[in-house]
Amino acid sequence: MDYKVLYRKYRPDNFSSIIGQDYMISILKNAIKNDKISHAYIFSGPRGTGKTSTAKVFAKAINCLNPTEDGPCNKCESCLHFKENADIIEIDAASNNGVDEIREIINNIKLAPAYSKYKVYIIDEVHMLSTSAFNALLLTLEEPPKHVVFILATTNIEAVPITILSRCQRFDFHKIAISDIIKRLNYVVSNENIKIDSDALEEIAYISDGGMRDALSILDQLSSTSEKITIEDVIEHFGSVSKKQISDLYQLILQNDVDNFDKMMKKFKELAIDYKVLIKKLLEKIEEEAIFSKKNSEYQGLSYQQLKEMAFELADISNYVNISIDPYLLIEITLLKYFQNTMKEEIKTTKLEPEDQKIISREINTKSMTNIKTPDSVVSENNEEESEIISREIISTPETYDELIKVRVNNCFVNAKKEYLQKMKELWKTFIANLKDKNLLNLLVDCNVVTASDKIAVLTNLVDGTANLINGKLKDIEDKFNKESKTEYKFIALSENKWNEEKQEYIINLKNKHEYQYMEEPELKEVTENNIDNIEKIAYDIFDKEKIEIE
Ligand SMILES: [Zn+2]
Structure with a gap:
């Protein structure tokens, strides 16, 4: 059987056989019905989604002698001779830069169509035209004769000059469901x-x-x-991978069977399984497991948190896997993290988290107390230094961290650069190597610097609790670091999970060409009326309300 037989044979010849682009088809149908044909259209979207087919059906329909609700009648003179109709001009910009063709268009454009109502120019992959061809095209688009319709198609709308786009009615074709x-x-x-x-x-x-x-x-x-x-x-x-193979792979993770897991991954590579399909299918499996874990209290697989983490990490790989030498290797390393040995470690650290949180809040509570004056202590005024420490501890509530994280990560993104990151990684390594404060060292030793601007560096840690403990000591860390490195850096710490979310958002913003602007940092709060309420509430538990006065 001829390779392209089916594809040619089932090429749409009316609107209803164009699959999955209902909205755009309805607009085109209406245009025909109301006789409101634009002189230029641009169809953008991934390959194989029906752009050229739609262009041809549309071109046929506007020239059809008896158009129907579904487009061309496919019976009239015009429809029957569509393929050899000299008024339908197809240009593939991908196969040449198109200057000659565009020149020819300009030369012939004033001539009325020989056989049909409209002369239709279909320019495929229009973004491939050379600059001079675009300029020539632009001239014709500015004042086209009434009998001319342009249909431009492209898989890369970003590469089409805005001057062209602004003269066309645009249709975005999406992937077919x-x-x-x-x-x-x-x-x-x-x-x-x-x-x-x-x-x-x-x-x-x-x-x-x-x-x-x-x-x-x-x-x-x-x-x-x-x-x-x-x-x-x-x-x-x-190069696909079956549901069963994905399920087997997941079981190997649960069974901690590193050897067979490794063999299976190597086999995928050997068979040249499409790694994008592999990632996509793994993500679907993770979703399935995550839903199952929420529905069944006796679920034996990975925890929801781990599944979520795994999903983010795999999604992350697919962002830079194109340029990597061996995507299978990256996928394998990512999945290896979830084998039992590592799982145990993670569970251990996760369990510490609530304890850490308690320690922080206990610290806040006791320190806050010292700022509350019972009648007896009114005589001994708090000194400046102490109240500064107190307000710094008060800002260190998890809610304020969230705000500070948001602002500092944002401000770092404003001008984060690879060279800043490289330099910061070096400085950080030296800093950790020379750090004498044991408590601080314990806190920071597992941190990674993940991005940096000229002013701010972002640190990650595996668990939220540790990140928050670090954020509680930022001033101390910054003072020590800047003194040693002769810099003026600010830091912010967040869990790897949170960082993955931030990264995803950054990538989306990058795609949408969102520009990051500096945001003002939340101020270190003094003891203000807002948190007086809080302190008062804490104090109620210990002191008689009548005796409390808050400064
Ligand atoms: Zn017809």
Whole structure:
């Protein structure tokens, strides 16, 4: 069977056979119905999502002599001769830079269409045009004759000049939903009498990643080699990984079977399993387990917290896995963290957390007390130094940390740079090596510097409790560090979990071109009216209310 047969054969010839882009199709249909055809459209979106197909159906429909509700009639003169119609001009900007073609457009554009109502120019991968071709195109887009329609298509809208975009009606094509692809594949296999197991068909939809063209190509290839397509065929030929394999992998983690886990990961690599599919499937497994763990009190797997952490770490890998030498290795190392030996350690540290919190709050409570004057102590005034210590401890409540973390991480992102991070890592290493204060050393020894600007460095620690303890001693840490390194750095600590969330947000913001602006830091709070209430409440437990006066 010819490789592209199915894909060509099932290329949409009316609007209802374009899958998964209902919203845009309805707008185009309305435009035809109301005779409001724009002179320029731009279709953007991933490959195989129907941009060119839609362009062709639309071009056919606006030239059709008897258009129907569903677009072209496919029976009239115009429809029947669409393929050889000289008024439909297709240009693939990917195969050449297009200057000559665009020049030709300009030269011929004034000529009326030879056979049809509209001359339609479909320019595929328009972002590949050279600058001079774009400039030439721009001229024609500025004042196009009435009988001309441009349909530009691109997989990279960011690379299309804004001057072009502003003259086009824009349509964003999105990846086609798996359920829609399954529906279409089912239609094709029953029409073509192809024998395929339903899980194999779903797997094809899955690995085609929202592209109908890929889904049909895969189906095509498999149907030419197998009598009946099974899930094993799909996995073997298209670098996928089955649900069972993912489930086995998870079991190996739970059973602490490092050897077989390692073997399995190596096998994935050997089979060239698509690592993106692998990560995606692992994430789905994690979601499944997380839901199961919440529903069953006797759930034996990893804790919800660990699953969440694992999900964030895997998602994180997929952000830079493209440039890494061996993505399988990164995935393996990430998953190894969740083997039992490490789990024990983590459980131990996690258990410390509530204790740590108690210690902090006990400290706050006792120190706060010293600032409350019972009638007896009114005579002995607090000295300045002591009240400063008190207010510093009062700011160290978990709520204030959250605010401070938010602000300092944000301010660090304003001009975080790789070279600052490298320099800071060096300075931090020296600082830790020379640190004499044992308590501080215990607190900081497991910290990592994860990002830095010229003013702020972000530290992470495995558990929230430790990070908060560090934040309670920031002033001390900063003083010591800056004195030794002759810098003026500020620090902030957060758990690895929280950091992963911040990182995700940063990446999203980066994509949306959000610019970070400096935020003002929350002030170190003096004993103000707001926290007097709090102190009063604490004091109630110990003193008779009548005798308390708060400064
Ligand atoms: Zn027609």
